[in-house]
Amino acid sequence: MASTSMELSSNIMALPSEVLIDIFSRLSVKHVHQLQTVSNQWLRTISSPHFRRLYNMKSMTRPRALVVEESDQTYSRPSGIGPLSRIITISTIDLAGDNKIQKEFSFKIVGREYSFCVSSNLIIFNHKVCNPTTREIIDLPNYSNYQSVSFDVGYIPYTNTYKIVRLFGTDRGANYNCNYASKILEFGFETLTLTDGGPIPSSWRSMTHREQFSVKVDATCVDGVLYCLVRKGDIKEDRIVSMEIENEEFLTISCPQEDNQKLFENGQLTDLNGKLCLAYYSKELSRMCIFLLKDPKNQTWMKEYDIHLPRMGDWVRIVGYSNGDILIQGKTPLLYNIKEKRGRKLRKSNKNYTRLYYDRCFTLDRSRLRMQRRESSPIRNFHRKVQNVR
């Protein structure tokens, strides 16, 4: 067989694995999952941690919007007896393409407990975590008795792990409510590390570090660091507590100062193209003022944009950056083009959360994973499971 090499070369099996990986990394995560069943070689390539990390790194440059809609609460039975329930609907918007909203799936939450958090690709509610990419919904281990303030999620790309950070108030008094307190209180943290393929650890890791403030205003994760905007009584005393996701080191960052007090009403944090962004929105002025942390070490802020946002309603949030646009959530989600200084509105919807979303090869628990079903999957009911947990 003198000409073997030439005959082989016209076969996809002859592609070096790096080239095959490059080709796969250009496909949607759903399709790539399906292609694992083409052959053993493809299965090995696609399920290798190397490929999964590379895929996830690449997808950082092509965010989509994740829209999580929450229905009003209704009684499970028409008689009005039984626990309240609500339906969560997950959709995505292709920001690079036609901006069409595509419904992915929905599920039902039954019960009184009302923790709900959409953060960095994961959704956390009622002692559960949902990975919208794989549609997995898995129980979280029990956490400490202290009252939860919030759950935030950080992602570390090069190890392909998530870390859930739970913030709690350390007072266990009877009339204590840390969410609405105006005086300065003590807060603690505990974490849960989620590795690709699972399993989910059986307990949370509590941390000795404590912080004193009165309200946690907002939080976001940028480049492996979780930032929490906290208020210590007066607005002027806002500051940011940062935590390195991997080594769990804490640091305090002061906020930029400006004269116009009206602009400091609504502070919010987000990841804007890899930089920490602190934005202030004033409904009265229809303005959003955007600061970027240019140098985390020296804590230098730059006022980067001052955006005019008329008729956006009360609740306006900066979501993130995608292809020259800033995604802003208001009554209607808006893509604001930085160069043209112009916004274009996306589809309007009720009571929803919009976040940037990245296609990631990540499964919460491989042993339970059934590859993703098509959209027509019926609404899944977690009634029984939720009751079992309690």
Added chain:
Amino acid sequence: MASSTTGEKKILTLKGGDNEEFILEESLVLQSELLKNMVKEERVSSIPLPSIKSKTLVKIIEYLKKHAELTPSNKEEFKNFEKEFVNVVLEELLDITVAVNYLKINGLLEFCCQAVADRIKDKSVEAVRKIFRIESDFTPEEESEFRKETPEAFEGDLDDTTN
């Protein structure tokens, strides 16, 4: 092939798999990291590339020439050329991709990978197997398990042989 005013320009010979020779200006092959190193370090004037078919080499040289002529004003034209460049039968595209990867022509490799990805995009598992002539090496049990788990992966696009 050589222009009449290349008196001072260095000339290089590439030898394809079937011993066909291609004479071109050295500056052109510098887009290939592999050939660039060979030329710089060893001062060779003839490079044998036995693993690359002549037909493939012709295509790649065509690209190198077009790419060398790329200016801001003919960007559109170049884009059209690129589109046409990968508009070939699948076997040829894979040949080019393998060769470009070997020669380390980074920009073109990106483009080829995207072109191959575009042919896989939205295709069912069966269609991908058919297009790329891959035989399933799973056991019948595994195969039926997959079909049960993700029936949609095996549906549709079965007759797609446009590649």
